[in-house]
Amino acid sequence: MTTLLSFPAQPAAPVSEPAPVLRVQGLRKAFEGRQVLCGVDWTVPAGRVIGLLGRNGAGKTTLLRCLLGLAPVDAGSIELFGAPMTEPGGERLHRVGFVPQGFDLFPWMKVRAYLDFTAAFYAHWNHALAARLLDEWQLDSKQKIGRLSQGQRQKLAIVRAIAPEPDLLVLDEPVASLDPQARRAFMGELLALMGAPGKTVIFSTHITADLERADADIALLRDGRIQFVRPLAELKSRLCHAVLSRPAGWTTPPAMPGVLKARVAGASLHLLVEDVPTERLHQLAKDEEASLRIEMPTLEDLFVELA
């Protein structure tokens, strides 16, 4: 696994850790000769909330669909709950909930009928939970799906995914159509439900504030690979943004170990640095006769710099 950062792409699993929920090795997928996934290696331990980040077109949807067996792969192996995806195992899929990016199935069905119909496919279905979420999210159980707004359909897809109380919940941009209030409520509900020991959530999103609220591990998909998976707190504690300014401006950035990215904007030099002590930055500013501003990056800043 390649890495943008100097620390390992994934933390080493402690010896006593239970089997991972997902283990992906060498996953490759191309569309019409264009390689989208170029050998994804990714191990997802149980009990984590993971935010999958990547630019538009990075391949997040493709990766999530491949992981769940919804799209064929060209090469590589996928293990779900310890067994290869190639082996039959419907009961393993009962332990997975999935919220796709768009939900436009069964427009003629009413909300309640659709949920009852879906429940019949699952070994376990929490009817009380589904009813409570419908009520809280003001979804009319007698309304036809085709008449729901995009946001209401997304809420319904989330209810459907959560009601079986899955061990693994995979969500592809689940909050894109939700208003801020519904997003907060959804994130709160999601974290409460999936906070039980051993439950795992993977969700792709462009809304980095949601990942900050969820205190998620961040997995970055870039150049067809997972570049790193790290707790957000760790990323933030190891990376910082230093801005050096001087009237003469900058032609070439000064060489210094730990600089991941350098960018000149007018008289300022913006550096994204990893594991560089503050004293070292002050020394650099003194040597370069520049003023120094140190900023703790938000996840959005990191995404812009690294993705």
Ligand SMILES: Nc1ncnc2c1ncn2[C@@H]1O[C@H](COP(=O)(O)OP(=O)(O)OP(=O)(O)O)[C@@H](O)[C@H]1O
């Ligand atoms: N069925 C398909 N046929 C051809 N190309 C496809 C298909 N599905 C995806 N692609 C291409 O694969 C690439 C990755 O698409 P994907 O939807 O996985 O990206 P993404 O990271 O989820 O993007 P976004 O953030 O915009 O949702 C894109 O270039 C897309 O055009």
